Amino acid sequence: MDEVVVTSRIRLARNLSDVPFTIKMNDYDAGLVIDKVRDVISRNKQYKFDFYEIRKLPLLKRQVLIEKHLISPALVSSKIKSAVAIDQNENISIMINEEDHLRIQVLYRGQNIQMAWEDANRIDDFLEEHLPYAYDETWGYLTSCPTNVGTGLRASFMLHLPALTLLGYMKEIIETITKLGIAVRGFYGEGSEVVGNLYQISNQITLGQPEEDIIANVISITNQIIEQERQARLKLLNENRAFIEDKVYRSFGILKYARNISSNEALKLISDVRMGISMGIIKEVTIDKIDVLLNLIQPAMIQDYFGREMTPEERDIKRAELIRKILD
Amino acid sequence: MLCENCGKRPATVHYTQIINGVKTEMHLCEVCAKQKGTIEFDTPFSVTNFLAGILEPAFGSQVMKPSFEIQITCKGCGMTFEEFKRTGRFGCAMCYNSFSEKLYPIFRRIHGNTKHVGKIPTKMGENIAIKREIDKLKIELNIAIKNEEFEKAAEIRDKIRELEKKLARE
Ligand SMILES: [Zn+2]
Ligand SMILES: [Zn+2]
Numbered sequence: 001m002d003e004v005v006v007t008s009r010i011r012l013a014r015n016l017s018d019v020p021f022t023i024k025m026n027d028y029d030a031g032l033v034i035d036k037v038r039d040v041i042s043r044n045k046q047y048k049f050d051f052y053e054i055r056k057l058p059l060l061k062r063q064v065l066i067e068k069h070l071i072s073p074a075l076v077s078s079k080i081k082s083a084v085a086i087d088q089n090e091n092i093s094i095m096i097n098e099e100d101h102l103r104i105q106v107l108y109r110g111q112n113i114q115m116a117w118e119d120a121n122r123i124d125d126f127l128e129e130h131l132p133y134a135y136d137e138t139w140g141y142l143t144s145c146p147t148n149v150g151t152g153l154r155a156s157f158m159l160h161l162p163a164l165t166l167l168g169y170m171k172e173i174i175e176t177i178t179k180l181g182i183a184v185r186g187f188y189g190e191g192s193e194v195v196g197n198l199y200q201i202s203n204q205i206t207l208g209q210p211e212e213d214i215i216a217n218v219i220s221i222t223n224q225i226i227e228q229e230r231q232a233r234l235k236l237l238n239e240n241r242a243f244i245e246d247k248v249y250r251s252f253g254i255l256k257y258a259r260n261i262s263s264n265e266a267l268k269l270i271s272d273v274r275m276g277i278s279m280g281i282i283k284e285v286t287i288d289k290i291d292v293l294l295n296l297i298q299p300a301m302i303q304d305y306f307g308r309e310m311t312p313e314e315r316d317i318k319r320a321e322l323i324r325k326i327l328d
Numbered sequence: 329m330l331c332e333n334c335g336k337r338p339a340t341v342h343y344t345q346i347i348n349g350v351k352t353e354m355h356l357c358e359v360c361a362k363q364k365g366t367i368e369f370d371t372p373f374s375v376t377n378f379l380a381g382i383l384e385p386a387f388g389s390q391v392m393k394p395s396f397e398i399q400i401t402c403k404g405c406g407m408t409f410e411e412f413k414r415t416g417r418f419g420c421a422m423c424y425n426s427f428s429e430k431l432y433p434i435f436r437r438i439h440g441n442t443k444h445v446g447k448i449p450t451k452m453g454e455n456i457a458i459k460r461e462i463d464k465l466k467i468e469l470n471i472a473i474k475n476e477e478f479e480k481a482a483e484i485r486d487k488i489r490e491l492e493k494k495l496a497r498e
Contacts, residue, residue, distance in 0.1 A: 017421045024405045024419040040454035099417075123445075128449045137456050139435075140444025142421045146431070147438055149424075151446040208441020222389065262338050299358070312337060313360050 003278035003287060004226045006158040006198065006294070008113040010096045010120040010180055012216075013143045013152035014102040014127070021144045022080060022097050027188050030097050032079040032201065040130040041085050047123070051083040054078070060309060063300030069100075074098050092119060094127075099144050100152075102127065108192040109291065113155055117215055123225060130155055150207030155218045159225060162197040162275040163232035170199075173225065196267035196294070201225070219231070237279055248276030256327050260319045266297045285327060293326055331357035402426035455495060462491050 015021055016036075019029050034053065044289050054062060054076060058129075061081040065071045071084050075098045082097040104123050106116040127133075134142040141152040148154075164170055174184045175280065185200040201222065203214050236244050250270035254261075274290045278283040296305060304314050310318060329339045333421060337357035400409045404422030412427060424431065448456050455465045463489050472481040 001405050015421060020405045020420045021418055021423075023406065023417040028477075033435045125427070125450065133449055133452075135443075135449055135452060136421075136424055137459070138443055140446060142418070142424050146418070146434055149435065150439065150441075153446070156486060167440060203441045206443070207435055207439035207468055210446045214446075262340065264340065271343075298478060314338060 002110045002226075003231050003274075004159055004161070004220070005111040005158050007107055007109055007157045007159070008111055008116050009069075009105065009107045009154075010113065010116040011106075011154040011156075012102075012104040012120050012124050013100040013148045013154075014104065014124065015134040015142055015144065016101050017132045017142075017282055019101065021303060022078070023144060025080050025097070027081050030082070033101050034081060034083045034096050036126075036131065037102065038083070038085070041094065042125055043130070044123075046126075049087050049092075049094070051085050052083060054082045054084065060300055060303055064304045067298040067301050068295065069093055070105075072098060075103075076305070086178070086278045089106060091116075092123065092124070100148070111157070113157070113215060113219060117155070117211070121211075130180065143227040147204070148206050151209070151211050151214060153211050153214055154202050155215045156200055156202030157218065157222050159199050159201060159222065159229075160197060160271065161199055161225070161229050162271050163236050164225075164229050165197045166236065167232050169228070169232065170183055173228070177201065177221055177225075180217075181199065182218065183265060193265060198267075198271070201249065221316075225240065233275065244276075244279070245281055248279070248281045252276065252282055255323050258320045258323070259325065260316045262316055263297050263299055266319060266323065270294055270297070275280060289326065293323060295321060296326070298327050329355055331355065331356070331360050333360040384408060400430075458491050458495050462488055462495075465491070 003159065016033060017034055019025070022030075025033075038051055041051070046229050052061075052065075054071075057065075062071075065084070065086075066073055066076065068090065070086055070090060070093045075082050075084065075095050078097055080097055082095070084096065085094040086092070092108055093105045093106055095105065104127070106119045106123075106175075109115050136142055140150040143149050143152050161170065164173065178184065181204045183202050183204045184206050185202070186194045186198070201218070205214070205219050209217075251269040255266070255269050255273060270290060270293055273282060273285065274287060274294075277285060277287050277290060295301060297319055299312075299315060302319050303310050305322060306318055329447060331337050331339045332355050334357060338357060338359055339355035340367070341361040370498045380476060402419055402423045405419035407419035407423055407426075409427055409430060412423065418424065432442050443458075450458075465484050469481055469484045469488065474480075
Protein backbone atom coordinates (compact mmCIF):
# COMPACT_ATOMS: atom_id res chain seq x y z
CA MET A 1 0.00 0.00 0.00
CA ASP A 2 1.02 3.55 -0.58
CA GLU A 3 2.99 5.28 2.14
CA VAL A 4 1.41 8.68 1.45
CA VAL A 5 -2.09 8.05 0.04
CA VAL A 6 -4.17 6.34 2.73
CA THR A 7 -7.52 6.30 0.92
CA SER A 8 -9.10 7.46 -2.35
CA ARG A 9 -12.71 8.52 -2.49
CA ILE A 10 -15.28 9.57 -5.09
CA ARG A 11 -18.60 11.11 -4.18
CA LEU A 12 -21.50 11.96 -6.48
CA ALA A 13 -24.37 14.17 -5.31
CA ARG A 14 -27.71 13.45 -6.99
CA ASN A 15 -31.32 14.50 -6.48
CA LEU A 16 -34.72 13.44 -7.72
CA SER A 17 -36.66 15.97 -9.76
CA ASP A 18 -40.12 15.16 -8.42
CA VAL A 19 -39.50 15.55 -4.67
CA PRO A 20 -38.46 18.68 -2.75
CA PHE A 21 -34.78 18.76 -1.74
CA THR A 22 -33.93 17.71 1.80
CA ILE A 23 -34.14 21.23 3.31
CA LYS A 24 -37.82 21.42 2.26
CA MET A 25 -38.66 17.77 2.92
CA ASN A 26 -41.01 16.33 5.50
CA ASP A 27 -40.77 12.82 6.88
CA TYR A 28 -43.37 11.58 4.41
CA ASP A 29 -41.33 12.72 1.38
CA ALA A 30 -38.19 11.37 3.01
CA GLY A 31 -39.82 7.97 3.47
CA LEU A 32 -40.92 7.96 -0.18
CA VAL A 33 -37.41 8.63 -1.43
CA ILE A 34 -35.99 5.92 0.82
CA ASP A 35 -38.56 3.37 -0.39
CA LYS A 36 -38.01 4.25 -4.03
CA VAL A 37 -34.23 4.07 -3.83
CA ARG A 38 -34.27 0.91 -1.74
CA ASP A 39 -36.46 -0.76 -4.35
CA VAL A 40 -34.14 0.28 -7.20
CA ILE A 41 -30.99 -0.76 -5.35
CA SER A 42 -32.43 -4.19 -4.58
CA ARG A 43 -32.76 -4.76 -8.34
CA ASN A 44 -29.04 -4.29 -8.92
CA LYS A 45 -27.42 -7.59 -9.69
CA GLN A 46 -23.80 -6.53 -9.76
CA TYR A 47 -23.35 -5.48 -6.14
CA LYS A 48 -24.95 -6.83 -3.00
CA PHE A 49 -26.09 -4.02 -0.72
CA ASP A 50 -27.16 -4.04 2.91
CA PHE A 51 -29.72 -1.41 3.69
CA TYR A 52 -29.96 0.52 6.96
CA GLU A 53 -32.42 3.12 8.15
CA ILE A 54 -30.40 5.42 10.36
CA ARG A 55 -33.11 5.94 13.00
CA LYS A 56 -33.40 2.19 13.47
CA LEU A 57 -29.67 1.75 14.05
CA PRO A 58 -28.23 1.71 17.58
CA LEU A 59 -26.14 4.81 18.37
CA LEU A 60 -22.93 2.80 18.53
CA LYS A 61 -23.47 1.26 15.09
CA ARG A 62 -24.09 4.73 13.61
CA GLN A 63 -20.81 5.95 15.07
CA VAL A 64 -18.97 2.89 13.74
CA LEU A 65 -20.22 3.67 10.22
CA ILE A 66 -19.00 7.26 10.58
CA GLU A 67 -15.59 6.09 11.76
CA LYS A 68 -15.36 3.73 8.80
CA HIS A 69 -16.13 6.78 6.64
CA LEU A 70 -19.10 4.90 5.17
CA ILE A 71 -21.57 7.57 6.23
CA SER A 72 -21.18 11.23 7.10
CA PRO A 73 -21.98 12.86 10.45
CA ALA A 74 -24.56 14.93 8.54
CA LEU A 75 -26.51 11.78 7.60
CA VAL A 76 -26.79 10.84 11.26
CA SER A 77 -27.82 14.30 12.44
CA SER A 78 -30.37 14.64 9.62
CA LYS A 79 -33.71 15.95 10.93
CA ILE A 80 -35.63 13.84 8.44
CA LYS A 81 -35.62 10.07 7.87
CA SER A 82 -32.33 9.00 6.37
CA ALA A 83 -30.83 5.71 5.24
CA VAL A 84 -27.77 4.13 3.69
CA ALA A 85 -27.04 1.19 1.40
CA ILE A 86 -23.60 -0.35 1.87
CA ASP A 87 -22.08 -2.97 -0.38
CA GLN A 88 -20.73 -6.08 1.26
CA ASN A 89 -17.09 -5.19 0.66
CA GLU A 90 -17.73 -1.85 2.40
CA ASN A 91 -16.28 0.13 -0.49
CA ILE A 92 -19.52 1.60 -1.77
CA SER A 93 -22.16 3.45 0.18
CA ILE A 94 -25.25 5.20 -1.08
CA MET A 95 -26.50 7.73 1.45
CA ILE A 96 -30.14 8.72 1.21
CA ASN A 97 -31.43 12.10 2.43
CA GLU A 98 -28.16 13.58 3.53
CA GLU A 99 -27.71 17.07 2.10
CA ASP A 100 -28.87 15.65 -1.23
CA HIS A 101 -31.37 12.87 -1.88
CA LEU A 102 -28.50 10.65 -2.99
CA ARG A 103 -24.83 10.63 -2.20
CA ILE A 104 -23.02 7.85 -4.01
CA GLN A 105 -19.67 7.26 -2.37
CA VAL A 106 -16.87 4.86 -3.27
CA LEU A 107 -13.85 4.55 -1.01
CA TYR A 108 -10.74 2.47 -1.60
CA ARG A 109 -7.52 2.09 0.31
CA GLY A 110 -4.39 3.46 -1.35
CA GLN A 111 -4.27 5.32 -4.62
CA ASN A 112 -7.29 3.89 -6.44
CA ILE A 113 -9.26 6.94 -7.46
CA GLN A 114 -9.78 5.70 -11.02
CA MET A 115 -11.33 2.46 -9.80
CA ALA A 116 -13.51 4.43 -7.37
CA TRP A 117 -14.70 6.68 -10.21
CA GLU A 118 -15.55 3.71 -12.43
CA ASP A 119 -17.65 2.12 -9.67
CA ALA A 120 -19.41 5.37 -8.81
CA ASN A 121 -20.12 6.09 -12.47
CA ARG A 122 -21.54 2.61 -13.03
CA ILE A 123 -23.83 2.85 -10.00
CA ASP A 124 -24.89 6.33 -11.07
CA ASP A 125 -25.82 4.98 -14.53
CA PHE A 126 -27.84 2.20 -12.95
CA LEU A 127 -29.73 4.51 -10.57
CA GLU A 128 -30.37 7.05 -13.31
CA GLU A 129 -32.02 4.38 -15.43
CA HIS A 130 -34.69 3.88 -12.78
CA LEU A 131 -34.98 7.24 -11.02
CA PRO A 132 -35.96 10.69 -12.34
CA TYR A 133 -32.77 12.67 -11.71
CA ALA A 134 -32.84 16.45 -11.28
CA TYR A 135 -30.71 17.52 -14.25
CA ASP A 136 -30.54 20.66 -16.32
CA GLU A 137 -28.99 21.07 -19.72
CA THR A 138 -27.06 24.17 -18.65
CA TRP A 139 -26.29 23.44 -15.02
CA GLY A 140 -25.92 19.69 -15.05
CA TYR A 141 -26.85 17.73 -11.94
CA LEU A 142 -28.91 19.97 -9.67
CA THR A 143 -27.77 19.81 -6.08
CA SER A 144 -29.00 21.19 -2.81
CA CYS A 145 -25.92 23.36 -2.37
CA PRO A 146 -24.59 25.56 -5.20
CA THR A 147 -21.04 24.39 -4.44
CA ASN A 148 -21.86 20.91 -5.83
CA VAL A 149 -23.86 21.78 -8.95
CA GLY A 150 -22.71 20.49 -12.35
CA THR A 151 -20.95 17.19 -11.91
CA GLY A 152 -21.87 16.79 -8.23
CA LEU A 153 -18.44 15.20 -8.02
CA ARG A 154 -15.98 15.30 -5.18
CA ALA A 155 -12.75 13.40 -5.72
CA SER A 156 -10.63 13.20 -2.61
CA PHE A 157 -7.52 11.66 -1.19
CA MET A 158 -6.62 11.12 2.44
CA LEU A 159 -2.92 11.91 2.61
CA HIS A 160 -0.46 11.14 5.36
CA LEU A 161 2.02 14.02 5.43
CA PRO A 162 4.15 13.77 8.58
CA ALA A 163 7.44 15.01 7.11
CA LEU A 164 5.97 18.08 5.41
CA THR A 165 4.16 18.88 8.63
CA LEU A 166 7.26 18.37 10.77
CA LEU A 167 9.32 20.61 8.51
CA GLY A 168 6.62 23.29 8.69
CA TYR A 169 5.78 23.32 4.98
CA MET A 170 2.06 22.57 5.26
CA LYS A 171 0.79 26.11 5.67
CA GLU A 172 2.43 27.18 2.44
CA ILE A 173 1.28 24.07 0.58
CA ILE A 174 -2.30 24.52 1.72
CA GLU A 175 -2.25 28.17 0.63
CA THR A 176 -0.93 27.22 -2.79
CA ILE A 177 -3.26 24.34 -3.55
CA THR A 178 -6.28 26.28 -2.27
CA LYS A 179 -5.57 28.79 -5.03
CA LEU A 180 -5.64 25.90 -7.51
CA GLY A 181 -9.21 25.03 -6.52
CA ILE A 182 -8.32 22.28 -4.06
CA ALA A 183 -9.84 22.14 -0.57
CA VAL A 184 -7.94 20.78 2.44
CA ARG A 185 -9.75 19.28 5.41
CA GLY A 186 -9.16 17.16 8.50
CA PHE A 187 -9.81 13.52 9.28
CA TYR A 188 -13.60 13.73 9.37
CA GLY A 189 -14.06 16.18 6.54
CA GLU A 190 -15.41 19.68 6.61
CA GLY A 191 -14.83 21.57 9.85
CA SER A 192 -12.78 18.82 11.47
CA GLU A 193 -9.23 19.29 12.63
CA VAL A 194 -6.11 17.66 11.29
CA VAL A 195 -4.99 14.81 13.53
CA GLY A 196 -2.24 12.31 12.97
CA ASN A 197 -0.92 14.41 10.06
CA LEU A 198 -3.81 13.16 7.95
CA TYR A 199 -5.10 15.65 5.40
CA GLN A 200 -8.07 15.24 3.12
CA ILE A 201 -7.72 17.05 -0.16
CA SER A 202 -10.44 17.37 -2.79
CA ASN A 203 -11.66 19.43 -5.72
CA GLN A 204 -13.69 22.52 -4.99
CA ILE A 205 -14.99 23.29 -8.47
CA THR A 206 -17.77 21.04 -9.79
CA LEU A 207 -19.17 23.12 -12.66
CA GLY A 208 -17.59 23.78 -16.05
CA GLN A 209 -15.12 20.91 -16.13
CA PRO A 210 -15.74 17.32 -17.22
CA GLU A 211 -15.43 14.66 -14.53
CA GLU A 212 -12.24 13.25 -16.01
CA ASP A 213 -10.54 16.66 -15.91
CA ILE A 214 -11.59 17.29 -12.32
CA ILE A 215 -10.18 13.93 -11.25
CA ALA A 216 -7.01 14.39 -13.31
CA ASN A 217 -6.46 17.77 -11.65
CA VAL A 218 -6.76 16.33 -8.13
CA ILE A 219 -4.47 13.44 -9.09
CA SER A 220 -1.88 15.79 -10.54
CA ILE A 221 -1.78 18.00 -7.45
CA THR A 222 -1.75 14.94 -5.20
CA ASN A 223 1.20 13.51 -7.12
CA GLN A 224 3.12 16.72 -6.56
CA ILE A 225 2.37 16.63 -2.85
CA ILE A 226 3.42 12.95 -2.69
CA GLU A 227 6.71 13.84 -4.34
CA GLN A 228 7.27 16.70 -1.89
CA GLU A 229 6.46 14.44 1.06
CA ARG A 230 8.95 11.86 -0.21
CA GLN A 231 11.62 14.52 -0.58
CA ALA A 232 10.84 15.83 2.90
CA ARG A 233 11.18 12.33 4.37
CA LEU A 234 14.55 11.91 2.65
CA LYS A 235 15.67 15.29 3.91
CA LEU A 236 14.66 14.41 7.47
CA LEU A 237 16.42 11.08 7.24
CA ASN A 238 19.60 12.54 5.76
CA GLU A 239 19.89 15.62 7.92
CA ASN A 240 18.24 14.59 11.17
CA ARG A 241 18.52 10.83 11.32
CA ALA A 242 19.19 10.67 15.07
CA PHE A 243 16.24 12.94 15.83
CA ILE A 244 13.86 11.06 13.54
CA GLU A 245 14.90 7.62 14.76
CA ASP A 246 14.42 8.74 18.34
CA LYS A 247 10.99 10.19 17.58
CA VAL A 248 9.82 7.09 15.70
CA TYR A 249 11.12 4.60 18.29
CA ARG A 250 9.72 6.59 21.23
CA SER A 251 6.28 6.60 19.61
CA PHE A 252 6.60 2.89 18.81
CA GLY A 253 7.62 2.24 22.38
CA ILE A 254 4.67 4.08 23.87
CA LEU A 255 2.25 2.30 21.52
CA LYS A 256 3.74 -1.07 22.41
CA TYR A 257 3.75 -0.60 26.17
CA ALA A 258 1.09 1.96 27.10
CA ARG A 259 -1.72 0.82 29.40
CA ASN A 260 -4.00 3.80 28.89
CA ILE A 261 -4.22 5.84 25.71
CA SER A 262 -6.66 8.32 24.13
CA SER A 263 -7.56 8.12 20.44
CA ASN A 264 -5.92 11.47 19.72
CA GLU A 265 -2.64 10.44 21.32
CA ALA A 266 -2.76 7.08 19.56
CA LEU A 267 -3.31 8.79 16.21
CA LYS A 268 -0.26 10.99 16.71
CA LEU A 269 1.94 8.06 17.68
CA ILE A 270 0.63 5.86 14.86
CA SER A 271 1.48 8.67 12.47
CA ASP A 272 5.13 8.62 13.63
CA VAL A 273 5.34 4.84 13.35
CA ARG A 274 3.71 4.87 9.92
CA MET A 275 6.37 7.31 8.75
CA GLY A 276 9.07 5.23 10.45
CA ILE A 277 8.01 2.12 8.52
CA SER A 278 8.18 3.92 5.17
CA MET A 279 11.65 5.21 6.09
CA GLY A 280 12.85 1.71 6.85
CA ILE A 281 13.43 2.51 10.52
CA ILE A 282 10.79 0.09 11.78
CA LYS A 283 10.76 -3.25 9.99
CA GLU A 284 8.70 -5.53 12.20
CA VAL A 285 5.36 -3.91 11.32
CA THR A 286 3.82 -3.27 7.89
CA ILE A 287 1.95 -0.16 6.78
CA ASP A 288 -1.09 -2.36 6.11
CA LYS A 289 -1.14 -3.43 9.73
CA ILE A 290 -0.71 0.15 10.91
CA ASP A 291 -3.63 1.24 8.74
CA VAL A 292 -5.83 -1.42 10.31
CA LEU A 293 -4.85 0.08 13.65
CA LEU A 294 -5.58 3.57 12.39
CA ASN A 295 -9.20 2.51 11.98
CA LEU A 296 -9.58 0.31 15.04
CA ILE A 297 -8.45 2.84 17.65
CA GLN A 298 -11.39 5.15 17.06
CA PRO A 299 -13.90 5.41 19.95
CA ALA A 300 -16.82 3.50 18.44
CA MET A 301 -14.61 0.99 16.64
CA ILE A 302 -13.01 0.01 19.96
CA GLN A 303 -16.42 -0.71 21.48
CA ASP A 304 -17.52 -2.53 18.35
CA TYR A 305 -14.37 -4.65 18.45
CA PHE A 306 -14.91 -5.70 22.06
CA GLY A 307 -18.65 -6.03 21.49
CA ARG A 308 -19.92 -3.78 24.26
CA GLU A 309 -20.42 -0.18 25.29
CA MET A 310 -17.70 1.41 27.39
CA THR A 311 -17.06 4.63 29.24
CA PRO A 312 -14.34 6.85 27.78
CA GLU A 313 -12.00 5.86 30.65
CA GLU A 314 -12.52 2.16 30.03
CA ARG A 315 -12.03 2.66 26.31
CA ASP A 316 -8.60 4.22 26.80
CA ILE A 317 -7.50 1.09 28.68
CA LYS A 318 -8.99 -1.27 26.10
CA ARG A 319 -7.46 0.78 23.30
CA ALA A 320 -4.00 0.32 24.77
CA GLU A 321 -4.69 -3.40 25.12
CA LEU A 322 -5.80 -3.71 21.50
CA ILE A 323 -2.78 -1.80 20.18
CA ARG A 324 -0.41 -4.05 22.13
CA LYS A 325 -2.15 -7.11 20.76
CA ILE A 326 -1.93 -5.96 17.13
CA LEU A 327 1.66 -4.75 17.34
CA ASP A 328 2.81 -7.91 19.05
CA MET B 329 -6.37 18.68 26.81
CA LEU B 330 -9.07 18.56 29.47
CA CYS B 331 -12.77 19.09 28.91
CA GLU B 332 -13.71 22.78 29.04
CA ASN B 333 -16.96 22.04 30.80
CA CYS B 334 -16.08 19.69 33.66
CA GLY B 335 -12.31 20.02 33.64
CA LYS B 336 -12.02 16.37 34.69
CA ARG B 337 -12.04 14.11 31.68
CA PRO B 338 -9.92 14.49 28.54
CA ALA B 339 -11.54 16.44 25.73
CA THR B 340 -12.26 14.09 22.84
CA VAL B 341 -14.97 16.01 21.00
CA HIS B 342 -13.84 19.17 19.26
CA TYR B 343 -16.10 21.73 17.66
CA THR B 344 -15.34 24.69 15.52
CA GLN B 345 -18.30 26.94 15.03
CA ILE B 346 -18.23 30.06 12.96
CA ILE B 347 -21.21 32.24 13.69
CA ASN B 348 -21.36 35.69 12.14
CA GLY B 349 -17.69 35.47 11.35
CA VAL B 350 -16.73 34.74 14.96
CA LYS B 351 -14.87 31.48 15.37
CA THR B 352 -15.54 29.58 18.57
CA GLU B 353 -13.70 26.43 19.46
CA MET B 354 -15.06 24.02 22.02
CA HIS B 355 -13.29 21.05 23.48
CA LEU B 356 -15.48 18.70 25.48
CA CYS B 357 -15.31 15.25 26.90
CA GLU B 358 -17.83 12.81 25.51
CA VAL B 359 -19.99 12.84 28.62
CA CYS B 360 -20.40 16.61 28.57
CA ALA B 361 -20.83 16.65 24.78
CA LYS B 362 -23.67 14.16 25.10
CA GLN B 363 -25.31 16.25 27.84
CA LYS B 364 -25.19 19.25 25.58
CA GLY B 365 -26.97 17.05 23.06
CA THR B 366 -24.65 17.84 20.20
CA ILE B 367 -22.66 14.83 19.24
CA GLU B 368 -21.87 15.89 15.67
CA PHE B 369 -18.32 16.40 14.54
CA ASP B 370 -19.42 18.50 11.69
CA THR B 371 -21.44 21.64 12.21
CA PRO B 372 -23.56 22.94 9.39
CA PHE B 373 -22.73 26.46 10.53
CA SER B 374 -19.36 26.55 8.90
CA VAL B 375 -20.73 25.59 5.49
CA THR B 376 -23.59 28.04 5.60
CA ASN B 377 -21.32 30.80 6.74
CA PHE B 378 -18.79 30.03 4.06
CA LEU B 379 -21.57 30.25 1.50
CA ALA B 380 -22.94 33.46 2.90
CA GLY B 381 -19.44 34.84 2.47
CA ILE B 382 -19.47 33.85 -1.18
CA LEU B 383 -23.00 35.03 -1.80
CA GLU B 384 -22.65 38.43 -0.14
CA PRO B 385 -20.15 40.09 -2.47
CA ALA B 386 -22.15 38.93 -5.47
CA PHE B 387 -25.05 40.94 -4.13
CA GLY B 388 -23.03 43.92 -3.07
CA SER B 389 -24.73 46.19 -5.55
CA GLN B 390 -28.20 44.92 -4.77
CA VAL B 391 -27.82 45.37 -1.06
CA MET B 392 -28.01 49.11 -1.69
CA LYS B 393 -31.47 48.99 -3.25
CA PRO B 394 -33.39 46.14 -1.69
CA SER B 395 -36.64 48.04 -1.34
CA PHE B 396 -37.21 48.10 -5.08
CA GLU B 397 -36.73 44.40 -5.52
CA ILE B 398 -39.67 42.15 -6.07
CA GLN B 399 -39.32 39.00 -4.03
CA ILE B 400 -38.86 35.97 -6.25
CA THR B 401 -40.51 32.79 -5.01
CA CYS B 402 -39.96 29.30 -6.36
CA LYS B 403 -43.15 27.82 -7.79
CA GLY B 404 -42.01 24.34 -6.92
CA CYS B 405 -41.29 24.60 -3.21
CA GLY B 406 -42.18 28.15 -2.18
CA MET B 407 -38.64 29.09 -1.28
CA THR B 408 -37.86 32.78 -1.60
CA PHE B 409 -34.57 34.05 -2.97
CA GLU B 410 -33.93 35.66 0.43
CA GLU B 411 -34.31 32.25 2.04
CA PHE B 412 -31.86 30.72 -0.44
CA LYS B 413 -29.32 33.44 0.32
CA ARG B 414 -29.73 32.88 4.04
CA THR B 415 -29.52 29.08 4.03
CA GLY B 416 -27.28 28.58 0.99
CA ARG B 417 -29.53 25.69 -0.06
CA PHE B 418 -31.99 25.20 -2.88
CA GLY B 419 -35.44 23.89 -1.93
CA CYS B 420 -36.13 21.85 -5.05
CA ALA B 421 -35.04 21.28 -8.65
CA MET B 422 -37.31 24.10 -9.84
CA CYS B 423 -35.49 26.66 -7.69
CA TYR B 424 -32.76 26.69 -10.31
CA ASN B 425 -35.20 27.95 -12.93
CA SER B 426 -37.03 30.26 -10.56
CA PHE B 427 -33.81 32.04 -9.52
CA SER B 428 -32.13 31.50 -12.87
CA GLU B 429 -31.01 35.03 -13.68
CA LYS B 430 -29.52 35.56 -10.25
CA LEU B 431 -27.53 32.36 -10.26
CA TYR B 432 -25.01 33.26 -12.96
CA PRO B 433 -22.93 35.62 -10.78
CA ILE B 434 -23.07 33.12 -7.91
CA PHE B 435 -21.88 30.18 -9.99
CA ARG B 436 -19.22 32.32 -11.59
CA ARG B 437 -17.92 33.25 -8.13
CA ILE B 438 -17.95 29.68 -6.83
CA HIS B 439 -16.89 27.73 -9.91
CA GLY B 440 -15.58 30.34 -12.34
CA ASN B 441 -18.09 28.83 -14.76
CA THR B 442 -21.78 28.78 -15.52
CA LYS B 443 -22.11 25.82 -17.87
CA HIS B 444 -21.97 22.09 -17.21
CA VAL B 445 -19.76 20.21 -19.64
CA GLY B 446 -19.59 16.89 -17.81
CA LYS B 447 -21.68 13.76 -17.72
CA ILE B 448 -25.07 13.63 -19.44
CA PRO B 449 -27.60 11.12 -18.11
CA THR B 450 -28.25 8.67 -20.93
CA LYS B 451 -32.03 8.61 -20.53
CA MET B 452 -32.49 12.32 -21.20
CA GLY B 453 -29.18 12.79 -22.84
CA GLU B 454 -29.50 12.32 -26.59
CA ASN B 455 -30.74 15.81 -27.40
CA ILE B 456 -28.21 17.40 -25.12
CA ALA B 457 -25.43 15.39 -26.72
CA ILE B 458 -26.53 16.53 -30.18
CA LYS B 459 -26.66 20.18 -29.10
CA ARG B 460 -23.20 19.91 -27.62
CA GLU B 461 -21.90 18.36 -30.82
CA ILE B 462 -23.44 21.23 -32.82
CA ASP B 463 -21.76 23.80 -30.56
CA LYS B 464 -18.44 22.07 -31.07
CA LEU B 465 -18.88 21.91 -34.85
CA LYS B 466 -19.77 25.61 -34.99
CA ILE B 467 -16.44 26.46 -33.41
CA GLU B 468 -14.68 24.20 -35.91
CA LEU B 469 -16.62 25.87 -38.71
CA ASN B 470 -15.40 29.32 -37.66
CA ILE B 471 -11.83 28.12 -37.53
CA ALA B 472 -12.14 26.54 -40.98
CA ILE B 473 -13.56 29.76 -42.45
CA LYS B 474 -10.84 31.84 -40.81
CA ASN B 475 -8.21 29.54 -42.32
CA GLU B 476 -9.98 29.77 -45.68
CA GLU B 477 -10.46 25.98 -45.79
CA PHE B 478 -13.76 26.29 -47.59
CA GLU B 479 -14.14 22.70 -48.61
CA LYS B 480 -13.79 21.59 -45.01
CA ALA B 481 -16.14 24.36 -43.89
CA ALA B 482 -18.83 23.14 -46.28
CA GLU B 483 -18.46 19.64 -44.91
CA ILE B 484 -18.85 20.86 -41.34
CA ARG B 485 -21.84 22.99 -42.31
CA ASP B 486 -23.57 19.93 -43.79
CA LYS B 487 -22.92 17.98 -40.63
CA ILE B 488 -24.44 20.78 -38.54
CA ARG B 489 -27.54 20.86 -40.77
CA GLU B 490 -27.96 17.15 -40.46
CA LEU B 491 -27.75 17.27 -36.68
CA GLU B 492 -30.17 20.20 -36.55
CA LYS B 493 -32.66 18.21 -38.62
CA LYS B 494 -32.29 15.32 -36.21
CA LEU B 495 -32.99 17.66 -33.29
CA ALA B 496 -36.12 19.02 -34.95
CA ARG B 497 -37.46 15.52 -35.55
CA GLU B 498 -37.28 14.59 -31.90
ZN1 LIG C 1 -16.58 17.16 30.60
ZN1 LIG D 1 -37.88 25.33 -5.26
